[in-house]
Amino acid sequence: MDADCAKLNDESLLLKLRSGDSASFAEIYQRYWPILFRHAFRMLKNDNEAEDVVQDTFTKLWKAAPELPTDTILAAYLYTIVRNQVLNIIARSSVQASYRTDLKKFMVDGYELTDHLTRERILSKLIEDEIQNLPSRMREVFELKRKQHLSYKEIADVMEISELTVKTQMNKAITILRKKLGNHIALFFTIL
Structure with missing residues (x-):
């Protein structure tokens, strides 16, 4: 990991990430992974699902980085992705549970x-x-x-x-x- 990236604030890291800098991505990952995992786990109560959500969040960040607006607040952006993915999982689980119940009854x-x-x-x-x-x-x-x-x-x-x-x-x-x-x-x- 680049020692210089560890000293940068989120705004500077995001600026470097927009240009495809993998060292800045690695720093963002190291900085936010534990926080985002705890946030996802608190809502899902499942380690594997929480890890998947965080991994998907970082994948989405990497893919979207070149197109992100310059005024993007990194923490808010990451938390929003995590929240939306958690809500999707909860909704999908609810639909699946309902489907399983209906299927068993049928x-x-x-x-x-x-x-x-x-x-x-x-x-x-x-x-x-x-x-x-x-x-x-x-x-x-x-x-x-x-x-x-x-x-x-x-x-x-x-x-x-x-x-x-x-x-x-x-x-x-x-x-x-x-x-x-x-x-x-x-x-x-x-x-x-």
Whole structure:
């Protein structure tokens, strides 16, 4: 390190730094690193993040030096960079924490929803298959009642059979489906 730079004030160091003098940069680094680190650490409570902030601050200073106005107050400039970077980290951490929380909630809710929909689809397929296996007349009565929402009288009129036959066919269909699907439903919910 240049001994002459150690004697210079901030304004003189900044003037030399504007012209690309690395010795003045090294002096500014030595002079401000501990102060800026403590400042960043006080806000972040994390050594690694505080070090990164200070390192980035000096990188920004080096890159911006040739363009800095002559009336720039070095300490204020460096503190402003540190403060802005700390605020960005805090904001990013807050957004990330919120994102992680939302993602966890979605993963749980989304899995449950997907699991529920999958079960529902499989169960619907099982029910539909068993309905298709009913004798044709019974299946027709069942579908008119459950899918078309017709009354027993309307079904009797459409099929030209008695209401008692409709009621009997409906009861038999329900009994058959309960017997056949009872085991599937119990097994279905045990496996999943």
